[in-house]
Amino acid sequence: MQDIGDILDNRVLWVALVACLMAQALKLVIELIKNRKLNISVLVTTGGMPSAHSALVTALATGVGQTLGWASAEFAVAMIFAIIVMYDAAGVRQAAGKQARILNQMIDELFHEHPEFNGDRLKELLGHTPVQVIAGSALGITISWLARSTGVLVFSP
Numbered sequence: 001m002q003d004i005g006d007i008l009d010n011r012v013l014w015v016a017l018v019a020c021l022m023a024q025a026l027k028l029v030i031e032l033i034k035n036r037k038l039n040i041s042v043l044v045t046t047g048g049m050p051s052a053h054s055a056l057v058t059a060l061a062t063g064v065g066q067t068l069g070w071a072s073a074e075f076a077v078a079m080i081f082a083i084i085v086m087y088d089a090a091g092v093r094q095a096a097g098k099q100a101r102i103l104n105q106m107i108d109e110l111f112h113e114h115p116e117f118n119g120d121r122l123k124e125l126l127g128h129t130p131v132q133v134i135a136g137s138a139l140g141i142t143i144s145w146l147a148r149s150t151g152v153l154v155f156s157p
Helices: 002-008 011-035 040-044 052-068 073-110 130-149
Strands: none
Touching: 011 040, 011 052, 011 130, 052 073, 052 130, 073 130
């Protein structure tokens, strides 16, 4: 039972989760400003501005660096993990989204004369643009630094 208490007391984890949730909330605000309508579904979808994945992993890496040291092996692991996640978000998942868009267009054109075909459309918004990843990363780093400067992230390892 103490293990669960230790997890719940992990401030680096909480700051990373807050960064992720703030990125998702910002997506809602941006959607509201951009389209002038409240679209709650953006809170649970992938893609969009800013990247919540990037905010999460950069806040995590920054928090690890702040608490355990920038030369620690733990920071190195967190940083490599962050790079892989951000590369995947902007690279692989972005390419998969483009492929889904093309496949959806092909299906629309091929089966235009056959309305009885009722295939599910592929999800097109899977990844992020590099700007969305950078914005998410900046948000994650900022939240981690703010948490540190306000004393939320101050503890000895």
